[in-house]
Amino acid sequence: xxxxxxxxxxxxxxxxxxxxxxDLLEGxxxxxxxxxxxxxxxxxRTCLVKDEKYYDRFDKAFGAHFRELEALDDVIEALIPDDxxxxxxxxxxxxxxxAKIESLGGLEKLIEEFRKRLEEQEKxxxxxxxxxxxxxxxxxxxxxxxxxxxxxxxxxxxxRAVKVWDRRDFRNLDDSVExxxxxxxxxxxxxxxFARTGSADELDLDDTIHSTARNAGLLDIKMVxxxxxxxxxxxxxxxxxxxxxxxxxxxxxxxxxxxxxxHMENFYFHNFLYESVWRNNVRxxxxxxxxxxxxxxxxxxxxxxxxxxxxxxxxxxxxPGGSVEHWNDxxxxxxxxxxxxxxxxxxxxxxxxxxxxxxxQSVSMTHQLMEGHMYPLTLKGLEDxxxxxxx
Numbered sequence: 001x002x003x004x005x006x007x008x009x010x011x012x013x014x015x016x017x018x019x020x021x022x023d024l025l026e027g028x029x030x031x032x033x034x035x036x037x038x039x040x041x042x043x044x045r046t047c048l049v050k051d052e053k054y055y056d057r058f059d060k061a062f063g064a065h066f067r068e069l070e071a072l073d074d075v076i077e078a079l080i081p082d083d084x085x086x087x088x089x090x091x092x093x094x095x096x097x098x099a100k101i102e103s104l105g106g107l108e109k110l111i112e113e114f115r116k117r118l119e120e121q122e123k124x125x126x127x128x129x130x131x132x133x134x135x136x137x138x139x140x141x142x143x144x145x146x147x148x149x150x151x152x153x154x155x156x157x158x159x160r161a162v163k164v165w166d167r168r169d170f171r172n173l174d175d176s177v178e179x180x181x182x183x184x185x186x187x188x189x190x191x192x193x194f195a196r197t198g199s200a201d202e203l204d205l206d207d208t209i210h211s212t213a214r215n216a217g218l219l220d221i222k223m224v225x226x227x228x229x230x231x232x233x234x235x236x237x238x239x240x241x242x243x244x245x246x247x248x249x250x251x252x253x254x255x256x257x258x259x260x261x262x263h264m265e266n267f268y269f270h271n272f273l274y275e276s277v278w279r280n281n282v283r284x285x286x287x288x289x290x291x292x293x294x295x296x297x298x299x300x301x302x303x304x305x306x307x308x309x310x311x312x313x314x315x316x317x318x319x320p321g322g323s324v325e326h327w328n329d330x331x332x333x334x335x336x337x338x339x340x341x342x343x344x345x346x347x348x349x350x351x352x353x354x355x356x357x358x359x360x361q362s363v364s365m366t367h368q369l370m371e372g373h374m375y376p377l378t379l380k381g382l383e384d385x386x387x388x389x390x391x
Contacts, residue, residue, distance in 0.1 A: 002021065002024070002025065003021075004065065005044075005061075005062075005065045005066075006021045006048075008061045008064065008065050009048060009057075009058065009061050011061075012057045012058075012060065012061040013054075013057055014048070014049060014054045014057050014058060014061070015050075015054075016048045016049070020047055020048050020050075021047075021048070023047045024043070024044055024047040024048060027043060027047060037066070041062060044062070045058055045062075053379055203221070203222075203223060203224075204222040204223060204224040207222040207224075208220065208221050208222045231261060231263065231303060232261075232263040232264075232298070232299070232301060232302045232303065233257065233261045233263065233264040233265070233302065233303050233304075233305060234264075234265050234266075234267070234294070234298060234302050234303070234304045234305070234343070235254070235257060235264060235265070235266040235267070235305050235307070236266075236267050236268070236269055236273065236277065236304070236305070236306045236307065236308075237250060237254065237266065237267070237268050237269070237307050237308070238268075238269055238270065238271065238306075238307060238308025238309065238310075239268045239269075239270060239281060240270050241270065241271065242309055242311045242312075243308065243309055243351075246309065246351040246377075249351055249377060250307055250351065253307065253349075253377070254266065257305075265294075265298065266279070267279060267289060267294070268281055268284065269308075270323075270324075270325055271308075271312040271316055271323070271324065271332075272308075272310075272312060272316055272317055272323070272332035272335075272336070272366075273291065273306070273332055273335045273336055273339065274291070274323055274326075274328040274330075274332055274335055275290060275291055275292070275328060275329070275330065275335065276288040276289060276290050276291060277289055277291060277294070291335060291338075291339070295338065295339070295342045300342060300343060300344070302343055303343070303345045303346075303389045304339065304343045304345065304346040304347070305346075305347055305349060305385070305389075306346070306347070306348045306349065307348075307349045307351070307377070308348070308349075308350070309350055309351055309352045309363070310348070310350060310352075310360070310362055310363045310365075310366040310367075310374075311352070311360050311362060311363060312324075312362045313362065314361050314362050314365060316332060316362070317331065317332045317333050317362060317365055317366065317369075318331050318332075318333050318365075319331055333369060336366075336369055336370075337369070340369075340370075345388070345389045345391075346370070346373065347370070347373045347374070347375060347385040347388060347389060348366065348367075348370045348373065348374040348375070349374075349375055349376075349377050349381065349382070349385060350363070350374055350375070350376055350377060351376075351377040352376075353376060354376040354381075357374075373385075373388060
């Protein structure tokens with residue numbers, strides 16, 4: 001059964017290996033989990049999934065393979081004799097509790113009434129003093145109060161794993177979906193792949209001790225790159241118009257970048273880059289920065305990240321005077337090429353899903369001008385973009 005489950009995970013795009021399956025089997029052999037679908041779900045995910053971006057895929061694959069376990073409780077109940085259940089139930093009662101049950105007419109009477117109400121009840125019940133439910137004073141239920149009664153379910157609710165995988169808490173961690181509030185930290189993790197560089201001028205104490213010991217006590221000093229952020233970034237954000245629906249995710253990306261990069265300069269533009277940009281949207285018409293000044297001021301070692309949906313009239317890209325806000329003597333295409341000649345490492349991040357790019361001519365044109373270095377605003381897209389910038 002677990003071999004088929006393993007292949008199901010592979011089919012779902014999860015990079016699980018035979019080594020991880022063997023770890024899971026060894027854990028089961030050592031009884032790390034026993035008789036709990038919840039525990040098996042958590043343990044198998046721990047063994048088989050090494051990156052949280054695959055959690056949602058795991059939930060779907062787990063649900064598809066083990067959904068029939070939903071009925072397992074009913075099967076188990078059918079196999080356990082009533083007499084055994086009654087005896088085990090009585091073992092866990094104090095003398096005072098047994099006396100209270102007798103005040104209701106005995107255990108048989110209590111169980112008979114319990115079954116009768118189960119048959120009559122047609123929906124979930126919370127509060128009250130008759131039906132089986134939670135938070136009430138009926139003698140049957142959970143998390144309520146009655147001096148003589150039967151509790152239904154364990155403390156804290158019936159935590160069945162099927163509810164966990166059906167709920168799919170990790171769907172927005174998938175690297176194929178747009179960024180959201182819960183995975184900004186994951187974006188930071190991708191950004192750090194090229195953010196930490198430096199000169200070899202910091203002592204690596206642990207490696208120095210180990211190397212000295214291996215060298216018969218003769219001091220062998222080891223140095224490591226200083227952990228500081230030496231990457232320089234120019235960040236350009238498209239604002240207004242068709243970008244309005246993407247404001248929240250762009251804010252999250254900006255916040256992540258601001259936290260990660262000490263050497264970062266950010267500017268705004270509308271639709272496409274022309275001869276000037278601005279730093280403050282309130283004063284965009286009065287305080288603009290010439291792009292030519294940016295090209296001269298910031299060195300060629302800067303990495304450039306442009307964020308925009310590239311959705312506009314093609315005329316705005318290829319024609320002088322194409323801007324919808326002012327007269328531009330040179331086309332946006334000319335300015336983008338000029339920017340890319342100055343900064344070798346330039347990427348365009350597009351918040352529109354990649355599968356929709358081909359339906360907008362201006363997006364296709366921009367993608368071509370970027371020579372393929374346009375990436376979707378997803379975890380995978382950011383990872384690919386950062387990989388190119390770090391090369």
